[in-house]
Amino acid sequence: xxxxxxxxxxxxxxxxxxxxxxxxxxxxxxxxNALTKNEFHLVYQPKYSTNTLEMVGAEALIRWExxxxxxxxxxxxxxxxxxxxxxxxxxxxxxxxVIEQIxxxxxxxxxxxxxxxxxxxxxxxREGFVDEVESLLDVFQIxxxxxxxxxxxxxxxxxxxxxxxxxxxxxxxxxSISIDDFGTGxxxxxxxxxxxxxxxxxxxxFVSGIxxxxxxxxxxxxxxxxxxxxxxxxxxxxxxxxxxxxxLRSIGCDQIQGFLMCKxxxxxxxxxxxxxxxxxxSIKQLETI
Ligand code: C2E
Ligand code: MG
Ligand code: MG
Ligand code: MG
Numbered sequence: 685x686x687x688x689x690x691x692x693x694x695x696x697x698x699x700x701x702x703x704x705x706x707x708x709x710x711x712x713x714x715x716x717n718a719l720t721k722n723e724f725h726l727v728y729q730p731k732y733s734t735n736t737l738e739m740v741g742a743e744a745l746i747r748w749e750x751x752x753x754x755x756x757x758x759x760x761x762x763x764x765x766x767x768x769x770x771x772x773x774x775x776x777x778x779x780x781x782v783i784e785q786i787x788x789x790x791x792x793x794x795x796x797x798x799x800x801x802x803x804x805x806x807x808x809x810r811e812g813f814v815d816e817v818e819s820l821l822d823v824f825q826i827x828x829x830x831x832x833x834x835x836x837x838x839x840x841x842x843x844x845x846x847x848x849x850x851x852x853x854x855x856x857x858x859x860s861i862s863i864d865d866f867g868t869g870x871x872x873x874x875x876x877x878x879x880x881x882x883x884x885x886x887x888x889x890f891v892s893g894i895x896x897x898x899x900x901x902x903x904x905x906x907x908x909x910x911x912x913x914x915x916x917x918x919x920x921x922x923x924x925x926x927x928x929x930x931x932l933r934s935i936g937c938d939q940i941q942g943f944l945m946c947k948x949x950x951x952x953x954x955x956x957x958x959x960x961x962x963x964x965x966s967i968k969q970l971e972t973i
Contacts, residue, residue: 702856709925711761714750715770719777724748726781727948728799730957731919731941734933739961741798741832742939744782745948746774766804775807780820782831785951787824794956800832800862808839808847814853821857832883835861836868840879848879855880861917867907877914884911886937888922905935912936 728742745879748756765771767944782799789796807813821828833854839847840863851861862883867890886907891945894900904920911918920932932940949957 708764711756711764712768714753715761715765718748718750719773723750724777724967725772726778726949728954729941729948730946730954732945734929734937734940737945738958739797740939741800742954743800743834744778745802746778748907762804766806769806770800771804772807772810775804776816779817783820783824783826786826786830790826794955797833797958798830798831798860800834802834802864805836805838808835808850811841814850814857817854817859818857829860831859833859833861834864834885835864836864840875841869844875851880867903876916881916883917883919886918886920891920891922892924894931895925901931904932904937908935908937
């Protein structure tokens with residue numbers, strides 16, 4: 685009967701909810717020990733010049749390999765880590781690992797292109813964030829321009845004065861700042877010329893299928909034109925087809941990143957890529973760059 689069916693679908697719905705809730709609670713508990721158990725590692729996804737297709741840098745992306753649960757996507761666990769504050773330790777682990785890696789490349793005489801790290805909101809607004817980054821750069825004797833931070837529009841929506849101060853201090857360390865997932869936030873555009881952003885990443889949702897959508901072409905064209913006026917570099921994320929590159933080139937989008945050129949890859953694959961593209965430079969040469 686209808687009644688029985690309703691009841692059954694209700695039971696099914698709550699079971700599904702229970703399942704999701706259970707999974708969240710479980711992941712939250714597992715996250716607490718993931719760092720000490722060494723379950724995280726980083727992969728690297730290169731960024732390229734749209735015109736020359738030269739590699740211009742890379743983004744470090746975290747991966748979680750749980751011994752029993754297997755691979756857990758950051759899309760799943762980062763929001764959980766953000767909601768319980770765990771993200772601060774995780775982000776610092778990433779920052780430290782990347783700085784340490786840059787120091788290793790330096791010792792090995794391998795040219796290091798700037799590496800971007802994603803910084804979540806709780807980390808960004810944490811008291812002493814910039815001080816800790818500065819002391820890490822000091823400890824490993826690394827110049828800030830080897831590092832890049834990716835933040836979302838959300839940071840410009842909260843305490844603007846505080847955000848501006850933190851951004852300015854990061855910039856003073858030589859670290860450049862990108863706005864990630866641009867266009868998906870709800871912030872006004874006024875912050876763009878008041879805050880020291882050097883790069884704007886056009887969100888994948890506007891990039892994928894750009895050739896089939898006049899609206900998307902219009903939006904990416906307008907974002908790129910606006911960024912030009914503000915002297916901000918543009919990068920399109922999630923590039924998956926050749927025709928997307930052609931369009932992005934035609935509107936003057938500076939850089940591209942996406943599966944078409946390269947998926948996020950292991951450290952050794954990334955090093956190989958850098959080596960074959962740029963060759964091994966001596967530390968002397970490195971110093972002059
Ligand atoms: P994001 O920073 O916007 O990173 C881009 C995401 O899109 C990455 O997913 C990347 O693998 C994926 N991607 C790149 N090119 C393509 C493409 O051509 N097609 C498609 N379909 N996807 C592409 P990933 O690694 O799963 O990361 C998802 C999100 O998790 C990131 O989005 C970022 O917000 C967050 N995240 C990842 N690593 C970290 C981290 O170390 N710290 C923090 N706070 N967040 C992180
Ligand atoms: Mg990012
Ligand atoms: Mg992004
Ligand atoms: Mg995105």
